[in-house]
Amino acid sequence: MALSSLLLLLLLAAAHGAAPALGLKRSDFPPDFVFGAATSAYQYEGAVAEDGRSPSIWDAFTHAGKMPDKSTGDIASDGYHKYKDDVKLMADTNLEAYRFSISWSRLVPRRGAVNPKGLEYYNSLINELVKHGIQIHVMLYHLDFPQVLDDEYGGWLSPRIVEDFTTFADVCFREFGDRVSYWTTIDEPNVGPIGSYDSGIFAPGRCSNPFGTTKCTIGNSTVEPYIAAHNMILAHASATRLYREQYQAVQNGVVGINVYSFWTYPLTNSTVDLEATKRYQDFMFGWTLGPLVFGDYPQVMKKNVGSRLPSFTKSQSEFVKGAIDFIGINHYYSVYVNDRPLKEGVRDYAADMSVYQRGSRTDPATSEYVPTVYPDDPQGLQCVLQYLTEAYGSLPIYVQENGKASANDTLDDTDRVEYLKAYIGSTLDALRNGANVKGYFAWNFLDIFKFLAGYKIGFGMYRVDFDDEARPREARLSARWYSRFLKNNGISAQSEVDDTGHHAQQ
Template sequence: MAKRSAVVAPVAASVAARTGDVKLMAETGLEAYKFSISWSRLIPNGRGAVNQEGLKYYNNVIDELAKRGIQPHIMLCHLDLPQALEDEYDGWLSPRIVEFGDRVLHWTTLAEPNIAALGGYDTGVLSPGHCSDPFGLTECTVGNSTVEPYITAHNMILTHAAVVRLYREKYQALQKGIVGINMFSLWSYPLTNSIADLQAAQRYKDFSYGWILHPLVFGDYPQVMKKTIDSRLPSFSQVQTELIKGAIDFIGINHYYSAYVNYRPLVEGVRDYVADRSVSARVYKTDPPTEKDLSLA
């Protein structure tokens, strides 16, 4: 379960239910508003009866947005896996998580699965706070940074694809909606024009975006990840490849800032996701390099 000592931030709270807030959005000319429908709020135990008060809350939010001509963009899971599923199945570490996808309908399935896997299961700074020495950025009591990020991302990809298939087969023809996924984005530029740095910038993109998007477009992980991570990277069966390939109608991008990256030799022995990338990154060219992931520093 999420460790007791972890600082687990509350699920991103929507303030749009208050009429005044939506009125201000309309006055500023906003055409759309993205917010998450918290799984923990609607179905606190991860399955079973829907919390009617939670359902009423989101209906009020959507009605108010529609009244003001603001298009709602819905996020179905934003780093808020119900604790009951974490306790019973080890959360995203279990392939059983894929079975829960039939409870959601449409829109954006997952928020930043790339950063959720890294922060939650490698560096340990996000819930459920898994990491292992010497890779964690916090003190963790459980986890394995060398494999867990890859396992969780793998299961997230399969979950997303299962939801997409469900929506396309049962709802899309009638509802005319689309379903996609949202990615954390930190763009990489080569620090120098050397071949090594040019390759490092591309490798950073492959590990950051290709990790999730390459399977959803082509049905498998980027070749550089397969070669570097080897047996620690889960593989897709033929059936799974057919499920995930093309399982996106759109890609949402949360772009925060960019960074300069340069080549860092691949270390021998035990490695985590950050070490597997074999790059150093900095926000400004004059900054000292950091081996830590800038997005979670």
């Protein structure tokens, strides 16, 4: 996207943070627009040592005490055992769609062996969703692959994973594709590699000084994130090509990829800050979407990263280009960006981007912004959706994660209701301005294990009591609001506070 086009979007965003339109209704959206909620396998299922599942990289990471609260996903929300009740809860909430991920360790725990119990679980879950008329959206890879592949060849750091991922995807397409039409290959290939191979805060926890935020014993922060992301792009393209060649004609499904998204405002209107904002978006979105839409990485990445950025051969460029049917985004907040001179010497991804960023104009500048609390900015989501539509060929876009954290014991989550109303409203504004957005998924349907925070905070519309072995679910205010919104009622937050009904418990 040219700077002039970016400037137009920035001008549009000048009044960001405005209140959402009152009386928001489901009927404001096209009939084919879908509303849902999401979870992911390791964060939701639990049962990590049951029915033939092999250890994943997150099992090794959490069991080594790497989480801030020393928690694990061993039980998590116990979705492996409670999925039938949860699907009924989804139906009671009027959910139109559900996005979940498939545990590679549960379905294909070792190379060449499909686990019958894992196959049975996902078939049962899918059938339950079909029975209740809930559209199914599957994420193939949500940050958790079998530990055996990391032990054998370093997982995403080796091109060997492309073949193994394609085989895993093939099993999913073959076994579930008669009922699943929406496939997302990989979650956040523009952020996952940073957490896993640069800062070390995600499994498998690799990093190198001075870039790691944890005590890593192995890794190279300057090159490994780029290698991992490169192999993810090749793996995505391989799985997509397989689907198109062997399954799409019969199953009529689509295959996309997910990216984490910020909207970025320039700290000032100076040319260097506008250029920094554009550079940030090239690093954030173009890192993944550039190859899949145009066949190569953005020029500024190639220039700043140099030989540390893997290159595509001519045949690889042709192979990855166009291997995408839709874009999924995970979006929560916006950042302010200003220029930072390109640092001399050893650099990692954040230094290569050469920007300072902050959550608000008055926050201190940092090269990496990972807040625990961030300001709401619904206008930012609208800008992201319009930017992606313009910059990447008007591909369909799904907001696959959007939500707000709160303390786990909170039931009257008025702040989350207001957040959802505002961000759904901004999605509608983007749609009316020409963004090709097709769906919205709240994160999360219920409380789960958090990759960054364990069980300290929750994003769920349903509360899960992690201190109770039965893991009971209880409706929060946001669940009741979302349910009524999907029934096509424009409901105010206060009326939900006053309504003590529909307090579903299990």
